[in-house]
Amino acid sequence: MRARRADGGFYVETAPGNGEAFYDAVILATGFAPIDARTRGSYGYGVLPMVTTGEEMERRLRQEGQHAYDDLPLERVAFIQCVGSRDEHAGRGYCSQVCCRYAVRLARLLK
Known part of the structure; x- marks a missing residue:
């Protein structure tokens, strides 16, 4: 082209x-491909019940609406960014320029 x-x-x-x-x-x-969060064991995904991916959080919020997480005792939420980006061992030693905006968007949906 x-x-x-x-x-x-x-x-x-x-x-x-x-x-x-x-x-x-x-x-x-x-294009992009989300990473498999199970390959990042240090974050506790798949082991700790309160650890989720942004994609899973967004899907749940879309399906269940604004009150999707009302059943959980969420007073403070941490977003771990740059997982899969800035990883020189995986050949991605650069910023994807997506994580920051995506985290802010999800935080606003949770509010």
């Missing part, structure tokens, strides 16, 4: 020889 900026938008050629089409915006979706 090739794109060039012109005329206040983008001309995009999706395959060589197919010509170009004009678009107002281009969204680059790089």
Whole structure:
């Protein structure tokens, strides 16, 4: 895929020889894959009942609504960020630029 900026938008050629089409915006979706929290034993996932992943928390909040965690004695919640990012042993010694915003979003949903 090739794109060039012109005329206040983008001309995009999706395959060589197919010509170009004009678009107002281009969204680059790089994709991601959540890590398996069970591989990070030091955090207690799968061992301690109050340890969950952000994805699981979000799913529960969507299914059960704002009161999804009312049955648990949650006075303070800790978010551990950068799990899976900034891990040079796994070839990811960089910030994913997702964790911080995601944690703030989940905190607002819990409030």
